[in-house]
Amino acid sequence: MESSKPKKHIWHKNNNWTEELNLLKEIIAQTELVETTKWGGPVYVLDGKNVLGIGGFKSYFGIWFFNGIFLEDKKNVLINAQEGVTKSLRQWRFSSKEEVSESEILAYIHEAIANEKTGKVIKPAKKEALVSVLLQQELDNDPALAKAFQQFSASKQREFQEYIEEAKREPTKLSRMEKIKPMIMQNIGLNDKYK
Structure with a gap:
C-alpha cells in the first residue's frame, strides 16, 4: 500500500553536491516551510506560495529566494543570475560545505518567510493599453x-x-x-x- 506522505526529493546519482544539498535541507527543515518538488527540484513553500528552492549545478550549489529582491542582504551574498531578465529571484551560491553558515542562512530564510507573510511581491507590469x-x-x-x-x-x-x-x-x-x-x-x- 502506497504511503500518503509526499515523496521527498532524491538527488540524482551524478549530482556532485549531495552532501551539501542535504545540509541545506536540514537547515530549511528547522523552519515552517513545506518541501515540494517543482521543475525537477526541491522548492519550499508557505501556504502554497514559493519561498525558496535549492539545487546543485556544475560549479556551485545554492539557494534561490523567489522574492529575494526584498531581502536586506546584510552579508551581500545574493546575486541576480539573469540581470535584466529576472525581476525578484535572487541566488546565494556556495562552492563548498564550509561556506554554509546555518545561522546566516536561517536569518535569510526567516526574513523571506516574514516577507511572504506580509505579501511582499513584485506585481507583473500591466500591458500598456493599445488603441486602434x-x-x-x-x-x-x-x-x-x-x-x-x-x-x-x-x-x-x-x-x-x-x-x-x-x-x-x-x-x-x-x-x-x-x-x-x-x-x-x-x-x-x-x-x-x-x-
Whole structure:
C-alpha cells in the first residue's frame, strides 16, 4: 500500500553536491516551510506560495529566494543570475560545505518567510493599453458594433486592437477591420477557435 506522505526529493546519482544539498535541507527543515518538488527540484513553500528552492549545478550549489529582491542582504551574498531578465529571484551560491553558515542562512530564510507573510511581491507590469484609431472610428460610427464590442473581456478587446494595429499597411488594416466586424457582432473572440 502506497504511503500518503509526499515523496521527498532524491538527488540524482551524478549530482556532485549531495552532501551539501542535504545540509541545506536540514537547515530549511528547522523552519515552517513545506518541501515540494517543482521543475525537477526541491522548492519550499508557505501556504502554497514559493519561498525558496535549492539545487546543485556544475560549479556551485545554492539557494534561490523567489522574492529575494526584498531581502536586506546584510552579508551581500545574493546575486541576480539573469540581470535584466529576472525581476525578484535572487541566488546565494556556495562552492563548498564550509561556506554554509546555518545561522546566516536561517536569518535569510526567516526574513523571506516574514516577507511572504506580509505579501511582499513584485506585481507583473500591466500591458500598456493599445488603441486602434481605425477600430475606435468604427465603434463610434456603429452603436450596435460598439455595444457588441463592450461585451468582450478587456483581454479579448485588446486582441482585436492588436490584430488591427500589428498590420503595417493601411489596406491590410482595413481588410482586418472588415474581417473582425462580423466576429464582434456574433460575439466570437479573435482567438476563440484556438482555445
